[in-house]
Amino acid sequence: MTSEIVQKYFRIENLPHIWCPGCSNGVVTRALTMAIDELGLDQDNVVVVSGIGCSSRAPGYLDFNTLHTTHGRGLAFATGIKLANPKLDVILIAGDGDVSAIGGNHLIHAARRNIDITTIVFNNNIYGMTGGQYSPTTPTAAKGTTAPHGNIDKPFDIAQLAAAAGATYSSRTTAYHVNQMVKYFKDAISNKGFSMVEVASICPTYYGRKNKSGSGVQMMQALKNDFIDKMAYEKLPEEKKEGKHLMGVFKNITLPEYTAEYQRVIDALQGGENNE
Amino acid sequence: MSKKNIKLMQGNEACVEAALMAGMKFFAGYPITPSTELAELSAEKLPRIGGKFIQMEDEIAGIAAAIGGSIAGLKSMTATSGPGFSLKQENIGYAAIAEIPLVIVNVMRGGPSTGLPTSPAQGDVMQAKWGTHGDHAIIALSPQSVMETFDITIKAFNLAEKYRTPVIVLTDEVVGHMREKIEIPEPGDIEIFDRKVPGPGEDYLPYRLEEGDIVPKMAPFGAGYRYHITGLFHDETGFPSNSTDNADIMLKRMISKIEDNREDIVMYDEFMMEDAEYAIISYGSTARTVRNAVKTLREQGMKVGLFRPITIWPSAEKEIKAVGRQVKKIIVAEMNMGQYVQEIERIVKSDAEVFHLGRANGEVLMPIEVVQKAKEVF
Ligand SMILES: Cc1ncc(C[n+]2csc(CCOP(=O)(O)OP(=O)(O)O)c2C)c(N)n1
Ligand code: SF4
Ligand SMILES: [Mg+2]
Numbered sequence: 089m090t091s092e093i094v095q096k097y098f099r100i101e102n103l104p105h106i107w108c109p110g111c112s113n114g115v116v117t118r119a120l121t122m123a124i125d126e127l128g129l130d131q132d133n134v135v136v137v138s139g140i141g142c143s144s145r146a147p148g149y150l151d152f153n154t155l156h157t158t159h160g161r162g163l164a165f166a167t168g169i170k171l172a173n174p175k176l177d178v179i180l181i182a183g184d185g186d187v188s189a190i191g192g193n194h195l196i197h198a199a200r201r202n203i204d205i206t207t208i209v210f211n212n213n214i215y216g217m218t219g220g221q222y223s224p225t226t227p228t229a230a231k232g233t234t235a236p237h238g239n240i241d242k243p244f245d246i247a248q249l250a251a252a253a254g255a256t257y258s259s260r261t262t263a264y265h266v267n268q269m270v271k272y273f274k275d276a277i278s279n280k281g282f283s284m285v286e287v288a289s290i291c292p293t294y295y296g297r298k299n300k301s302g303s304g305v306q307m308m309q310a311l312k313n314d315f316i317d318k319m320a321y322e323k324l325p326e327e328k329k330e331g332k333h334l335m336g337v338f339k340n341i342t343l344p345e346y347t348a349e350y351q352r353v354i355d356a357l358q359g360g361e362n363n364e
Numbered sequence: 365m366s367k368k369n370i371k372l373m374q375g376n377e378a379c380v381e382a383a384l385m386a387g388m389k390f391f392a393g394y395p396i397t398p399s400t401e402l403a404e405l406s407a408e409k410l411p412r413i414g415g416k417f418i419q420m421e422d423e424i425a426g427i428a429a430a431i432g433g434s435i436a437g438l439k440s441m442t443a444t445s446g447p448g449f450s451l452k453q454e455n456i457g458y459a460a461i462a463e464i465p466l467v468i469v470n471v472m473r474g475g476p477s478t479g480l481p482t483s484p485a486q487g488d489v490m491q492a493k494w495g496t497h498g499d500h501a502i503i504a505l506s507p508q509s510v511m512e513t514f515d516i517t518i519k520a521f522n523l524a525e526k527y528r529t530p531v532i533v534l535t536d537e538v539v540g541h542m543r544e545k546i547e548i549p550e551p552g553d554i555e556i557f558d559r560k561v562p563g564p565g566e567d568y569l570p571y572r573l574e575e576g577d578i579v580p581k582m583a584p585f586g587a588g589y590r591y592h593i594t595g596l597f598h599d600e601t602g603f604p605s606n607s608t609d610n611a612d613i614m615l616k617r618m619i620s621k622i623e624d625n626r627e628d629i630v631m632y633d634e635f636m637m638e639d640a641e642y643a644i645i646s647y648g649s650t651a652r653t654v655r656n657a658v659k660t661l662r663e664q665g666m667k668v669g670l671f672r673p674i675t676i677w678p679s680a681e682k683e684i685k686a687v688g689r690q691v692k693k694i695i696v697a698e699m700n701m702g703q704y705v706q707e708i709e710r711i712v713k714s715d716a717e718v719f720h721l722g723r724a725n726g727e728v729l730m731p732i733e734v735v736q737k738a739k740e741v742f
Contacts, residue, residue, distance in 0.1 A: 099592075102603055132588045137432075148592055148603060153585040155435065156594035156604075157428065158458050164425035168432020168440070169585060171416050172390050176436070176586050197421040354411045 097121035097131070099151050106145055110292040110304020112263035116210055117146045119266055120179070123273030134177045137166040139191060141183035141217045142291075143210035160191030163198045166205050174347035177277065178204070184211040185223040188244050192224070199253035202281040203346035208273065209246055209284070212291035220294030231298040247286040251339040256281035259337040262288040264311040272337070281345045288315060288333065369548040375507070375539040376401035378514040378546055379469060380409065383441050385549075386521035387556060388467075389415040390433030390440040393426040394448060397481050398537040399471040402443035423448035427455040427468065434464050435593065437584025439521055443469035445537075446479060449488055450495070456530050457496030458595045460618065463571070463579060465524040465559055467517070469533040471540040472648075472699075474726045483726030484537035486648055486699040490706075492532045493677045499615060501622035503629055504532040504677040506648040510544035516631075516674065522557040523629060527621055528579040534676060536699070538649035538728060562589065571614075572600040578621055623678055631674035632683055636662060640669030642742040643687050643716075645708055646697040647673045650729055654697050657734035668738060679707050688712030693742050697721045697734055717741075 094100070098121070107113045124134060134152040138144035140159035147154035153176075157165045162180050170178045180187075187195050187209050198205060214232060215221040222232035224244045231238060251258040257279040261268045269287060276283035290296065290307040301307050318336040321329065373381070380402055383391075391406035393399075407417040416433065420426045426442045433440040444452060449470045459466050472488050474480025488495075492504040503523050507513040513535060520531040560581045562568040570591040571580050580600075583589040596604040597611045605611070622629065635655055637643065646654040651672040661668040671687050673680050688694065694716050696705035705720040712718055721729065721737045 099603075132590060133586055135585050148594065151590055153590055154592045155432075155585075156592070156596070158454055158595060161424060161428045161455065164420060164428035165432040165435075167418065167420070167425070168390070168392055168429030168434075169436045170432075171418055171429070172433040172436035172438045172440075173584075173586055193421050194425055197425070350411070350416060354414055357412045358414065 093118065093121050093125060097124065097151055098149055102149050105149055107142060108293045111142070112212070112289040112308065113143055113146060113210060115263050115266065116208070116269065116287050116289060117149065119269045120208060120273055121150065122270045123277060126270065127274055127277060129177050129277070133175065134179065135166070135169055136179045136181060137162045137169070138181045139183070139186040141186045141215070143181060143183040143216070144186060146181045160186050160189070161194065162186065163191060163194040163205065163207065167198055167203055170203055170205055171347055171350065174204070174351070178206070179277065180205055180207045182207060182209050183216065184209060184213060184225040184246065185215045188224045188246050188249070195250065196253040199250045199255040199282045199284070201346040202254055202256055202343050204280055204282070206276045206283045206285070207250070209286045210289045211246060211286050212289040212295055213243070214291050214295040216291045216294055220298055233294070233298070247284055247338050250282070250284035254282065255284045255339060256341050256343050257283035258339040259284070260286040260288065260335045262311040262315050262335060263290060264308050265315070265335070275340070279340070281343060288335070369550070370545055371548055372543055372545050373510060374401065374541055374543050375510045375513040375535060376471065376541065377405060378510045379517045379533065379535070380405040381548065382514040382517035383467065383521065384409060384413070385551060385554065386518045387439045387558070388441050388521065389438040390430065391416070391442065392418045392420050392429035392433065392440070393442045393444060394420055394423045396445045396448045398473055398540050399443045399445045399448070399469065402469055406441070423451040424455060427452040430466055431455060431459050431464050434466050435585050437587070439465070439525070441467040441469065443471070445471045446473045446475045446488070447477065449491065453495040457498060457500060459530040460496070460500040460502065461595050461597070462593050463528040463582070463618070464530070465528055465582070466530045467520045467524055467533060468530055469535065472534060472536040474724060480726040482537065484649065484699060484728060485724050485726070486536055486650065487703070487724055488534065489676060489698070489700065489703045492534055499619065501619040502532065502677050503527070503529060503622060503675070504534050505631070505674060506534040506676050507539055507674070508648055508651045508672065509539065510542065511546040512674070513539060514546055514548070518554055519631070522555065525557045525559040526578065527625070528559065528582060529622065534648070536648050561587070569600045570602040571598060573617065578625065626678050626681065629675055629678060630680045630683070632680045633672040633674060635670040635672070637669035637671060637687070639667055641667040641691055642693050642738065643669050643671050643691045644695045644697055644734065644738065645671045645673070645684070645687070647676060647704070650697055650699055653729045653731050654734055656731040657738065660731060660735050661738050666738065666742060668742065676704070679711065681711055684708060684711045685715070688715035691716050693717045693719065695719045695721050695737055695741065697729055699729065700724050
């Protein structure tokens, strides 16, 4: 029996999805629909945009206005849609490679503008779709098909990157922490400005195999064990901090939103028209 | 009462004026010489009419945002030159396969690479057709004057809307920056075409071609149709399809919607061609030089005419073929090392001998050079 949420928000006719067994993409996508449902958004008014990658296939399964674009460019397309029609609720789904490698420039600029778009990153620390090459979030020393001797790069912290670039809401959770994920999605969508939710995810097929991380279940278990709330982390004794990753809300402030500011320009010009 | 609205303006300025008259409501781009005025004027004018302008972080984002604007229902434009045109290529292909109306202005400058930033060239003619990967059809128009920039920009928006396709306005540094008097038509005197949208409550499939339509109707996002757009091959539903049969049908439809409507899309101009025994084919600002040269050659008793394609892609195949049958020899004059000449050779075949006159060092061709070349080969 498919649940009510799935019935309402998924394009059942397009299932089964292309994702591997054990992949966390389904969990995260479903959590997004739960957040949208709890917020009571009008389905016709929701636009879900993506780039290219395994995660970026999610919009095709979702019953909204959905746009699957080019690799890394989702935020630029989304910016056009949002500016053209600010009434729309615009959400971007992106992979770590999509949003922080090829699309990194668009990410920092969308964040800087504080345009009202919610970005959800499925961060599996790898290029899933192309078969396991290292991404900008692959941990140092981890393996990928293009890092067969171990990755020497230092990884990006996407949530902090977005916060530093100007996002007014930025948080990180994991695919394991479904309740928190739904809450963060709701808060992010409700924030009038650029919002980032980075979801630590898993790719058992490539990342898992290359790094001997075990099955999907074991990798989910690792998300549970390795991620710790940033407040709780502070209280941990030094020796226990090793290997822990932070989750939580990194930024939640209010600043003028881009499309609203643009509307002010329009209003000022049009109001002043009579005096010209 | 009908006092003519005569204005002195630059080609780039005329382009923006025309875009606004055609219904442009959205512009996204990134500054680059010699196209920058297009962004500056759009930034100045669009918010006054409730439209939107945004300067994006690069040209890729510029075209992506413009496509987004179009998907949200606004007539959209982006503008660039040389290096920026290269950056836009991937998303030109996206707009082609997803069938998104969009106008892309490329004010051509000398290349490759940063090349000759402030000098004219016509080196992007082949790139306009084949710059993005994969098979597709494209429309590209090239004006020779400020007035024609105005007319062509209106036509570009109309064609984009009518055929759900990206349309490239291929102008150049000379036309973009020169100032000429133009007559701005009354809004009621020009034909404006708006994309067809599905009616309320219509059983809508985003890529289904209805009887009597050239392209599928296009619903703006947010209007209640909830459909999917992708750059993957897709079927009538808009969802990806791996079927080779479907890919074949779709690709052929995408190409034929343009190739089969040449009658409507192709514009050209002829000068002293009626009794010509020799033809010079030239477009954009170079055609002005050639026109001048043709007059000189006629005065000297040579039966030379000018054939000027205004629509570069799809090419005026039928008319160029006829030129080839009419004359013995053809010179193709263009500001590049030999691009459109290849298209002319392909069409004309052995009907006439084809020569090339061109260079790409930033200097425009002079009438005397055209005259000399004509005397040499004709
Ligand atoms: C311009 C361009 N470069 C490269 C690719 C190939 N490519 C497709 S998806 C991808 C990486 C996907 O990784 P990520 O964004 O992390 O998504 P995931 O598959 O892991 O969900 C790459 C490199 C492409 N489609 N387009
Ligand atoms: S390759 Fe990895 S990210 Fe892609 S579907 Fe499979 S498990 Fe998921
Ligand atoms: Mg990834």
